[in-house]
Amino acid sequence: MEEIKLDKPLETIIGKLESWYDAFISMLPNMAMALIVFLFFLVLARLARKVFSRLFEKTSTNKALESLFSTIIYYTVMGLGLFIILGILKLQTAVTSLLAGVGVIGLALGFAFQDIAANFVSGIILAFRTPYLIGDIVEINGITGTVKGTNLRVTIIESFTGQETYVPNKEVLANPITNFSVMKKRRIDLSVGVSYAEDLDKVEEIVLEVFNSMDGVIHKDQMFFDYEEFGGSSINFNIRFWIEFPAGPGYLVMKTRAIKAIKVAFDKNDISIPFPIRTLDFGIKGGKTLSEMRVATEGDEKTDTGA
Structure with a gap:
């Protein structure tokens, strides 16, 4: 070997x-x-x-x-x-x-890494365009809250219920952005209904007086009152007014105050906000009035059935 x-x-x-x-x-x-x-x-x-x-x-x-x-x-x-x-x-x-x-x-x-690259490029574009700043209240792609942070990949939004949502910058750039903090104000549109029996001029006068004296309402000369429609059980109107936002008391707080103030003013002036009701009219053509209709008794029912 x-x-x-x-x-x-x-x-x-x-x-x-x-x-x-x-x-x-x-x-x-x-x-x-x-x-x-x-x-x-x-x-x-x-x-x-x-x-x-x-x-x-x-x-x-x-x-x-x-x-x-x-x-x-x-x-x-x-x-x-x-x-x-x-x-x-x-x-x-x-x-x-x-x-x-x-x-x-x-x-x-x-x-x-196309998505990562797209988010990076979108982050650069957003950094230059600045559609929002840290602390602004925004709505992006159906998500509403406060901007807590932003970087070259995501925008961090804290919702009003306390959750943080990380929105990719690509989605931010591709969707409409509503910034509630830019104008420093926000309009509240409130719909109310009153009875058909009420004096509509008096209703308008009372409502405008309520909002002209309410704290937190701004631009009172731009407040707008309009009757919208004949509803099923009420005549419906809208009152549109402006508040400071987000520096003021808050959207939900002012909306609650407005509803309470209208209710108090209507109660004081005997103006009713009707419940949804339905009226049955038996006097239409081809029908019978309610007084002409005979209510069936137990005996009648037995006669009809041949008992």
Whole structure:
């Protein structure tokens, strides 16, 4: 049986390990320098982000835009440090390969993470357009609440029931946005019905007097009263009035106060808000009046059935 010689392979492996060891030893000063440079650029990136945030706060209150630019500055500084570190470690070929691969990787990630990319781009657009600010009360895609935060991926809305909803920026940009805080006011439309027997001019006068004297109602010259329709059991009217929003008492609070005030004023002036009722008219053509109709008795029922 032929003897297997391991001397040459072992020498080759040992020689390779020794060369790697020598290269590692010779690279220690460069690696130490690279570590120092890394720590320097890490501190520099954080400092640059903090300085930019402070300067930006003096010129704008747009938190989303501040977050966008501070993040870009941070990663730009760190990227510059990465290329310098690769140069110190004499990995110039890695730098070239990295630059060449950035485009390929970006293209692949664009296809693989289309939703993430769409949310990121939408976040940038929203940061520049600023349709809302932190603390604004908004309605987005059927979700109503207070904007608690926003970043390059989602907008955080806290509903009035206390739940946080994370709305992707792509959905925010693609749907109508209602911002209740921009105009600093909100209109309340209240529908009420009164009896057909009431004096409509008197009803209007009483309602307008109620709202002209109510605290929290603003722009009283823009208050509008209109009769809407002949309802099934009442004549229905609308009263439309403005309140401060969201700085005032609140939409639901003012609506409750308005309903109470109308009820008190109507009770004081003997104006009735009728229950839904239905009137049966037996005097129509071809029918009989109620007085002409005979109520069947037990005896009649037995006669009809032949008992």
